[in-house]
Amino acid sequence: MxxxxxxxxxxxxxxxxxxxxxxxxxxxxxxxxxxxxxxxxxxxxxxxxxxxxxxxxxxxxxxxxDVDVPDAETLFAGETTQDPVVRLEIVDQALHQAVVEHEPQMRRMLAHAVTRSLDIPPGDAIPPRQNRRLPLIDAALAPARAQFGPAALRRLEYALALIVGTEGVIVAKDVLRINDAEARRVKRWAIRALVEAARKPNR
Amino acid sequence: MxxxxxxxxxxxxxxxxxxxxxxxxxxxxxxxxxxxxxxxxxxxxxxxxxxxxxxxxxxxxxxxxDVDVPDAETLFAGETTQDPVVRLEIVDQALHQAVVEHEPQMRRMLAHAVTRSLDIPPGDAIPPRQNRRLPLIDAALAPARAQFGPAALRRLEYALALIVGTEGVIVAKDVLRINDAEARRVKRWAIRALVEAARKPNR
DNA sequence: ATTGACATGAGACAAATGCCTCATTAGAAT
DNA sequence: ATTCTAATGAGGCATTTGTCTCATGTCAAT
Incomplete structure (x- = not known):
């Protein structure tokens, strides 16, 4: 090296x-x-x-x-909405599109990321997987932060991360075998449901 | 061959x-x-x-x-609850445990499944990925089916599939970098939120 | 028991992988 | 401009991968 x-x-x-x-x-x-x-x-x-x-x-x-996923600033550049659901859908749309547009690369990348921890000597440190998802989710929720308690916000972000990334698109395609339009619909519904659940006082 | x-x-x-x-x-x-x-x-x-x-x-x-994930029947064998949330948590628990117990194999399997579509000649048929997730989710929701409209049920099942499988565990570990306990907590919250959202009359 | 199709073993082969050494080149600092 | 070092090229080497052929063994049906 x-x-x-x-x-x-x-x-x-x-x-x-x-x-x-x-x-x-x-x-x-x-x-x-x-x-x-x-x-x-x-x-x-x-x-x-x-x-x-x-x-x-x-x-x-x-x-x-080097598939260029827009960063938070450019993604919300001309956006005035404060509604976290709308903003999250923008994020999901951007990521979803990036995945379907560069599907082969994304698949290779995911496969590599998922197995990387296996091929390194045991006991050695695992390099963190690069993460474009959480910053975007965070930026989407930023204007509405006051609506959630700190713990609820964290939980919401984590739950959203299970839905909006590469894996979600792949699961929809490979496991559920539904087309992009329906996948987008399912995710939009789930995003809204999670945000509204997090808004409630507690539990 | x-x-x-x-x-x-x-x-x-x-x-x-x-x-x-x-x-x-x-x-x-x-x-x-x-x-x-x-x-x-x-x-x-x-x-x-x-x-x-x-x-x-x-x-x-x-x-x-050949990691043996219990099938629906044995999983709900002694279970009397009708509550879909409880039943779904049983499913999530079983799958989550199977993943963490056989993490290396699961990772290899996922990596292979994700890239399989790439290494086959283009235009050729993609073999469907084996799917243990949907039947379990379906069985968990079975007693409560009447509570949902058919479209809402479908949407709910698909959304749940984004959360409860192998990918969810991997995302929690690699992307969110949270421990199993917190991952379980996040998923339980999300599951409940989705089920309750699906219960509402519409939208 | 014999036959015939099918599964296997042995080995050759080209290509790719990962690692290594040694000589040469090109950049940075003086 | 010179010097020193880091980066490169060329090539060798052992191993693995995937494919192929041909001879041999073995199962099953008759």
């Missing part, structure tokens, strides 16, 4: 970027490129690719990762 | 079982056995292993699959 934070940052960033872009490009075209393909497309030697990524799976997963 | 339903069913089932058992045994011991290891342990030639499973991933995933 190449050094992390000294020496030649530019060069390192460039080759890293080239590798990820090549991987993304090849995946967009067709199935599962080999590390050799990626390295060749990035005009980088195979050894160098292994210096940046522990294995081909990690490379592909990370290349799948 | 070996024939599916003619010839010598006994022999086929035996070797298939031997392979799966060997894979399960080796996985229980340590990390990720190679197909060669599995074949050797099953006292079967490598070629034969490939005749039963398309690749090592499928073998390991299927070997992880």
């Amino acid at each position: 190449v050094a992390a934070n000294k020496g030649r940052p530019h060069q390192r960033l460039r080759t890293r970027k080239d590798l990820l872009q090549a991987a993304a490009r090849l995946m967009r075209q067709g199935g599962k490129p080999s590390l050799e393909d990626v390295a060749a497309d990035a005009m980088v030697s195979r050894a160098t690719a292994y210096r940046y990524f522990p294995d081909i799976g990690a490379l592909l997963a990370e290349a799948s990762l | 070996v024939a599916a339903n003619k010839g010598r069913p006994h022999q086929r089932l035996r070797t298939r079982k031997d392979l799966l058992q060997a894979a399960a045994r080796l996985m229980r011991q340590g990390g990720k056995p190679s197909l060669e290891d599995v074949a050797a342990d099953a006292m079967v030639s490598r070629a034969t292993a490939y005749r039963y499973f398309p690749d090592i991933g499928a073998l390991l995933a299927e070997a992880s699959l």
Whole structure:
């Protein structure tokens, strides 16, 4: 593995970027490129690719990762509503769309994230999974925070996180086998139900 | 691949079982056995292993699959309650426990299920993912079916399926990074909220 | 008991994976 | 401009993966 934070940052960033872009490009075209393909497309030697990524799976997963999910600020830029349900539906819409638009990458990413803890030596620290979901949920609820108690808010955010992320879309597709429209409908209903339940004084 | 339903069913089932058992045994011991290891342990030639499973991933995933989740009948055997919330919590408890008890296998299984649609030739049929969740949810709601309209029932079942399965446990662990107790608490709250929302006349 | 279809074992093969070393190159600091 | 070090390229190596062929063994039906 190449050094992390000294020496030649530019060069390192460039080759890293080239590798990820090549991987993304090849995946967009067709199935599962080999590390050799990626390295060749990035005009980088195979050894160098292994210096940046522990294995081909990690490379592909990370290349799948730069699906740009809008952040909270841009998502709520022109939005004036205070209604948490409306704002949550905006979040769900954005995430849902990102998933269906980049479904193969999202699936690969999820698979990698889910098994990462297995392939590292036991007793070693598990790198935290990157998380775009909670900040968005939090931002959606921000204007209405006063409506909930602190514990209820936390509980609500966690429950919502079970519904709005990648996994929800995948479950709807693979387990429930329903189409996008119905999946969206189910989630919207659930979101509203949870928010309203959290609004109640207690329990 | 070996024939599916003619010839010598006994022999086929035996070797298939031997392979799966060997894979399960080796996985229980340590990390990720190679197909060669599995074949050797099953006292079967490598070629034969490939005749039963398309690749090592499928073998390991299927070997992880025989985690016995109780079916609806045994789960509700001594149960007299009609309350759907209580019954749903029983289901959630059972599934949650099955996941945490066999976490590595469940993760492998999920990863395989999630990416299976990617590695098959495009345009080909996607084999349905096996589903233990909906029947259990359905059984939990069965005594209370009259309380819901048909559309509301469907919607409720789908929403619940987003919360109670494997994915929910994984999200709680990896994304929310909360412990089992809190995960259970969040899910119980969400389940109750959804059921009660579905009870209301409409919307 | 014999036959015929079916399952298996043995081994060859190309490709991919991950790891390694050593020489060369390119960037950063002086 | 020179120097030193970090990054790279080239290639080798052992292992694994997945596919194929052909000979052999074995089950089941007659």
